[in-house]
Amino acid sequence: MKPVDNEVEDAKLNSAGQMAIRSMIQALPEEPVSMAWRSALNEQLLASAAKQRKKRRLLWFASPAAGLTLVTALAFVVMFQPAKHIAANVSDHGVESAILSDHHSATLTSEVSTAGLNLNEVTNDANESDPVDGVWSESDVESL
Amino acid sequence: MSLRALSGTLCLVFAASVGAQGNGRGAPPRLRGDVPLLLFRAIRAQPTLKYTGTYIVEFRQSSPPVRHQELITRDGSQYRIDFPTDSQFAGQVIVEDSHVRLHYHPIANEIIQQPPRHGESWEKVANLATDPKFHLSTAEGQVVAGLKTEQLVVSDKFGNIIQRLFIEPNSGVILKRQIFDLVGTQAGFFEFTQIDLAPKIDPTAFVIKRKNAAVITPETQLQRVCKRQGFVYRVINPSSGFLLESAIGRKFAGIQGIVETYVNGRIRLWVYILKSPVDPMRLRQQARKSEHFYSWHSGEETIVLIGNLPEKSLENLAGAMSVGTPPPPAKL
Numbered sequence: 001m002k003p004v005d006n007e008v009e010d011a012k013l014n015s016a017g018q019m020a021i022r023s024m025i026q027a028l029p030e031e032p033v034s035m036a037w038r039s040a041l042n043e044q045l046l047a048s049a050a051k052q053r054k055k056r057r058l059l060w061f062a063s064p065a066a067g068l069t070l071v072t073a074l075a076f077v078v079m080f081q082p083a084k085h086i087a088a089n090v091s092d093h094g095v096e097s098a099i100l101s102d103h104h105s106a107t108l109t110s111e112v113s114t115a116g117l118n119l120n121e122v123t124n125d126a127n128e129s130d131p132v133d134g135v136w137s138e139s140d141v142e143s144l
Numbered sequence: 145m146s147l148r149a150l151s152g153t154l155c156l157v158f159a160a161s162v163g164a165q166g167n168g169r170g171a172p173p174r175l176r177g178d179v180p181l182l183l184f185r186a187i188r189a190q191p192t193l194k195y196t197g198t199y200i201v202e203f204r205q206s207s208p209p210v211r212h213q214e215l216i217t218r219d220g221s222q223y224r225i226d227f228p229t230d231s232q233f234a235g236q237v238i239v240e241d242s243h244v245r246l247h248y249h250p251i252a253n254e255i256i257q258q259p260p261r262h263g264e265s266w267e268k269v270a271n272l273a274t275d276p277k278f279h280l281s282t283a284e285g286q287v288v289a290g291l292k293t294e295q296l297v298v299s300d301k302f303g304n305i306i307q308r309l310f311i312e313p314n315s316g317v318i319l320k321r322q323i324f325d326l327v328g329t330q331a332g333f334f335e336f337t338q339i340d341l342a343p344k345i346d347p348t349a350f351v352i353k354r355k356n357a358a359v360i361t362p363e364t365q366l367q368r369v370c371k372r373q374g375f376v377y378r379v380i381n382p383s384s385g386f387l388l389e390s391a392i393g394r395k396f397a398g399i400q401g402i403v404e405t406y407v408n409g410r411i412r413l414w415v416y417i418l419k420s421p422v423d424p425m426r427l428r429q430q431a432r433k434s435e436h437f438y439s440w441h442s443g444e445e446t447i448v449l450i451g452n453l454p455e456k457s458l459e460n461l462a463g464a465m466s467v468g469t470p471p472p473p474a475k476l
Contacts, residue, residue, distance in 0.1 A: 094397045102394070104432075114334065117233065120392055121247075123210060
């Protein structure tokens with residue numbers, strides 16, 4: 001700090017306002033701290049410390065346990081992911097209805113066809129077959 | 145000929161004809177007493193019918209309904225089916241006798257060898273005369289393919305019409321047949337548009353000769369579809385009496401499956417194999433009275449057998465299903 005600045009600060013500290021506040025504080029009566037208050041404070045500090053220790057001990061056990069649980073859950077998700085080909089809920093897909101519906105159609109139409117083409121052959125066996133792989137069904141085409 | 149003599153003759157014809165289907169299922173069922181003469185005539189004529197003609201077939205169970213035309217040449221139990229040149233099936237030829245059915249596909253240059261099929265439809269007509277669940281009546285027919293017909297109406301015991309057959313009474317040929325669903329909607333039909341009842345037929349018409357064509361059995365078809373779709377090859381042993389007719393891949397509610405169809409005379413059996421669980425309780429709830437099934441799991445696949453057979457028989461057939469490799473390709 002420059003000397004000029006020091007002189008300015010001293011002047012401020014010795015101003016009349018500062019001097020008045022200083023004398024007021026010096027005039028305040030000195031109150032001795034009671035033993036009872038100190039004792040109460042100590043008890044509070046001890047209780048607080050005990051709580052802190054308990055909390056720390058709990059965390060010491062809980063943190064690894066929580067971590068272990070998290071790791072186990074992640075492992076379950078990764079290791080035991082449900083297979084993709086199994087429908088999450090078969091009933092929602094109505095696979096049973098679809099099977100029976102197909103069967104009803106097949107039963108009815110087998111009554112109509114004689115020596116000629118049946119419904120499967122009419123819907124699948126048009127002359128659009130691959131010359132190498134033979135007759136293709138609709139699902140074969142979908143799987144391409 | 146008296147009615148008694150006619151009935152006796154027809155019983156013999158019926159017995160001989162059903163026996164000729166060769167499925168070894170014992171004595172033929174007894175004829176009912178209330179069978180209309182029109183149906184007798186049709187049954188009697190079946191084994192010896194000879195004609196050439198054109199008919200339309202329509203299946204309404206698919207959406208939209210599918211209709212096509214077939215050109216038929218028939219001499220008794222020998223059939224040949226061709227298709228018009230503007231048909232999507234042009235070039236395909238089907239020949240069939242009482243032992244085998246051969247279906248030539250020109251683009252694939254393959255001959256699909258299958259169990260005969262006409263016997264099944266013939267036995268179904270014959271079954272009308274034996275099964276008491278059908279109520280039979282006659283009505284005035286229509287002119288079909290230029291010929292006057294009489295109508296055989298088949299109903300259930302409540303009077304719901306199941307099918308109508310339009311029969312030319314002199315020849316006994318069925319010129320039109322309509323099948324109705326449970327609510328009376330026509331589910332499909334065939335109808336002749338032209339027929340010659342006195343044709344000259346070249347016997348070679350019933351032979352398919354194609355030297356470089358591959359002969360494909362239904363077992364080969366099944367092997368192909370299993371390979372493409374990643375399924376285990378499963379087939380019912382032919383010693384059970386059920387012969388594999390076809391195998392196709394199909395999706396059911398978005399789930400890949402395979403449908404195997406088996407025939408044993410007029411009895412059909414369907415095997416559905418899906419890579420997904422199938423709830424037997426739901427199947428039971430939704431199945432019709434005549435639909436029996438047996439299902440089980442094997443690995444990640446569910447196999448469902450459906451047919452108009454007692455569940456115990458289906459269970460036995462399930463036991464006759466083998467897993468493994470198909471037999472070597474057939475030779476004609």
